[in-house]
Amino acid sequence: MNLARQHYQKHTAKEEAAQASEFGSMKNATAYQQLQMQLKSDQARLSQVQSTSRKVMLKQDLIENYMPYVNGILEARPGVDDEVVSRMLIWSIDIADYQKALEIGYYMLTAKLGLPDSFSRKTATFMTEQIADDFLKELKNGNEVDIKVLHQLEQLINDESIDINERDMPEVVKAKLYLALGKASLALVTADTEQDLGFANDAKRYLDIAIGLDDKCRGKTDLNNANKLIEQIESALANVTTAAVNTVTATAENTTVENTPTV
Incomplete structure (x- = not known):
């Protein structure tokens, strides 16, 4: 056209x-x-x-x-x-x-x-389930996904300016969205940085919500992985901090010794 x-x-x-x-x-x-x-x-x-x-x-x-x-x-x-x-x-x-x-x-x-x-599902239910299913399939296949889409969808279904009856949907459908958010957040964890710790904590939060909505949503393994990652990254960050403090302390001690006058 x-x-x-x-x-x-x-x-x-x-x-x-x-x-x-x-x-x-x-x-x-x-x-x-x-x-x-x-x-x-x-x-x-x-x-x-x-x-x-x-x-x-x-x-x-x-x-x-x-x-x-x-x-x-x-x-x-x-x-x-x-x-x-x-x-x-x-x-x-x-x-x-x-x-x-x-x-x-x-x-x-x-x-x-x-x-x-011809569609029996309500608009919000259809959108949430279809998009979440698409993303879960891509994540299962190891493909990258645009997590911003899931964030925007979450904001949409929780937008209080929209009539609650229009946003109403079965818990199992909403759980799919939070499961996808959790898995997508986990996929962003690639190192032991503060940012990665944020991604892991996001994953834990989303997966907790998903399991709370639907205990059979198959997010428990991912939740365990998120908890392990949080512990691992926090430990790594603590070691880096300790090493940095020790380096500063050692440098300060050496400087003091060098500047001490000889009697």
Whole structure:
């Protein structure tokens, strides 16, 4: 999609969103209706693809046709149900564009909007579980992850400016997020520095929360590892401090001896 078309679609979405906000529905909005038709066609294409990786690749191509409209809605914030926006939340997670997913998710949660009718989970539950599962899989495979995404997701589901009913979810789902945070924090520990001690303490805190939410979340081994790392790093730091003090003391004693006048 060229820049002119993107600008037009975004501008049209903002105009129609303003009308939708007044009338409480996007159903009579032309741009919305056109994209709904396009979405049905694209979903039919996706249903013909069996490979998960190929579906992801196809969604990466298709999603660009919807983003100008979505960005227009996010700016106008009409606060009405919108299947295109909610579907793009799902696709954004599917293609691992978590920043866009969090942006859309924040809007949907503040506006109290749900997912398409075929989804039984609430928006917050879906987002949390899908993103946490993705990160846990990557961590299990030894891959690096962007822990900032997990921090932003945690802030979102704990944002008291959002209705508690919109953030409500089963404890086992929330536990997955804190388990992912704990594992991701552990993965940041690579040495015996103050920073690494901070990462290890973060891991312990997150894992304690995860186990408290769901005793069967499989975080106990990680918690034991976090405790061992904390003990190890604290010991290493204490040894460094002791060595530094001894060096300073020895230097001071030598200086005193050298400066003592000979009788």
